[in-house]
Amino acid sequence: MNTSKSKLRAIIICGIFAAITAVLAQVEIPLPLIPISGQTLAVGLAATIIGSKYSAIAMVCYVLLGAVGLPVFAGFTGGVQILVGPTGGYIFGFIVAAFVTGYILEKTKFNMKMAMVANIVGMIITLIFGTIQLKILLDLTWNQAIISGIYPFIVVGLIKAYLASWIGITVRKRLIQADLIDPRFSNKVAS
Amino acid sequence: MNKLILGRYFPGESWLHQIDPRAKLVAAISFIAILFIAVNWQGYLLLGLFTIFVMRLSGISFKMYIRGVRPLIWLILFTVSLQVLFTAGGTVYVNWGPITISEYGLINGVFIFCRFVMIIFISTVVTLTTKPIDLTDGINALLSPLRLIKVPVDDISLMLTIALRFIPNLLDETQKIMDAQRARGTTFGEGSLVEQMKKLAPIIMPLFVSSLKRAEDMADVMEVRGYQSSKPRSSFRKLAWKKRDTVAIVTMVVLTAVLVLLRELGAYSIY
Numbered sequence: 421m422n423t424s425k426s427k428l429r430a431i432i433i434c435g436i437f438a439a440i441t442a443v444l445a446q447v448e449i450p451l452p453l454i455p456i457s458g459q460t461l462a463v464g465l466a467a468t469i470i471g472s473k474y475s476a477i478a479m480v481c482y483v484l485l486g487a488v489g490l491p492v493f494a495g496f497t498g499g500v501q502i503l504v505g506p507t508g509g510y511i512f513g514f515i516v517a518a519f520v521t522g523y524i525l526e527k528t529k530f531n532m533k534m535a536m537v538a539n540i541v542g543m544i545i546t547l548i549f550g551t552i553q554l555k556i557l558l559d560l561t562w563n564q565a566i567i568s569g570i571y572p573f574i575v576v577g578l579i580k581a582y583l584a585s586w587i588g589i590t591v592r593k594r595l596i597q598a599d600l601i602d603p604r605f606s607n608k609v610a611s
Numbered sequence: 612m613n614k615l616i617l618g619r620y621f622p623g624e625s626w627l628h629q630i631d632p633r634a635k636l637v638a639a640i641s642f643i644a645i646l647f648i649a650v651n652w653q654g655y656l657l658l659g660l661f662t663i664f665v666m667r668l669s670g671i672s673f674k675m676y677i678r679g680v681r682p683l684i685w686l687i688l689f690t691v692s693l694q695v696l697f698t699a700g701g702t703v704y705v706n707w708g709p710i711t712i713s714e715y716g717l718i719n720g721v722f723i724f725c726r727f728v729m730i731i732f733i734s735t736v737v738t739l740t741t742k743p744i745d746l747t748d749g750i751n752a753l754l755s756p757l758r759l760i761k762v763p764v765d766d767i768s769l770m771l772t773i774a775l776r777f778i779p780n781l782l783d784e785t786q787k788i789m790d791a792q793r794a795r796g797t798t799f800g801e802g803s804l805v806e807q808m809k810k811l812a813p814i815i816m817p818l819f820v821s822s823l824k825r826a827e828d829m830a831d832v833m834e835v836r837g838y839q840s841s842k843p844r845s846s847f848r849k850l851a852w853k854k855r856d857t858v859a860i861v862t863m864v865v866l867t868a869v870l871v872l873l874r875e876l877g878a879y880s881i882y
Contacts, residue, residue: 428834431773433826435771435774436773436774439775439781442774443781447814465815480767481771484750485771488636488750489734489738495682498738499731499734500643505727557690559694559697560693579804579805594820598820
């Protein structure tokens, strides 16, 4: 395979993962207080399947699509107002979270255990970014920010980290078998 | 789900529809930036009137704009109520345990509310009057200075175009997979939280596999047709800067100048 084609493949895959994130963000499980969206799940999945660099690029695309006002964020919302609003930090956090989650897996091994660790780290990064923006924009104290920005999402976040690792690792293995993604997307081949 | 496919584009022939997406994006971004210059009611009044003027200019009914605000109403109320509760100063109206509502808090809350609504209206104007594909062309043009620092701008805009093109496919696919799972006896929207989340797995897995197959096909097709990311591309849709685009940008500059003036002269500043 020549480099031009693998570059083109990488571009298309990043685009598709941005699209998948936009679609999964609309899948909502309604809960009384905070509805759970597939948005963060998609972030973990992207990182677990295609690794640090490409998943981070896919998230940049997702943020750009939303920034110009396309309704790709959870609940068919979009626009700069979401990004600069109190909850925008979570969305910026996706880029870093995807990169770090993928990076941990590349430096260790793409298996269930490491995926769980990496996804939990990614989730914590998303929550920290979200909370910092929440604190700054709403002028809260750290305590108030943590109570409203981190605590409500921990349990759901753990379930999502589990789902992202399980689905991510399974899909990655199948895709490598079917020769649909290049194991070179990371330093180590799935074990 | 249609909302995601078309963006929120509303076909029309208005003056605003015809403005170049680059001019529209620059104008919208600068409007959001200058919102923060306004610190007194005169400034907000001017911006409010300007927003209403632009909305009228788009020739799209007010209802469509309200629809854009609705999904965000909780976020807005949350932000406003925190502002009201945590800003102190001026006359205190309510003092009930830890909850204090003061004059400055209320004024601040009203201002934040107006700012939020105006940002939403203005960015809704952009998405209602611009096709998603024109928006990505606009982003491509706006990002192009980044080429100087070796950011692969063309690759990014190709990714955005692909993402846009694939969203309808993925939605179709998701619907089909969900129907297939329903036919096998899965019921969505029932059971405990963990059960519901587990039901997502048999939807997501086939979705990923089929979309990556598509990616593979697409890469083959593009290569066969001679796509090369290193060479400059020609474009079917050419953006052309016209007089009305300059008018739009000049309007924004004038608006900014007037706002700065109002800020300097503002006798009724809240702070």
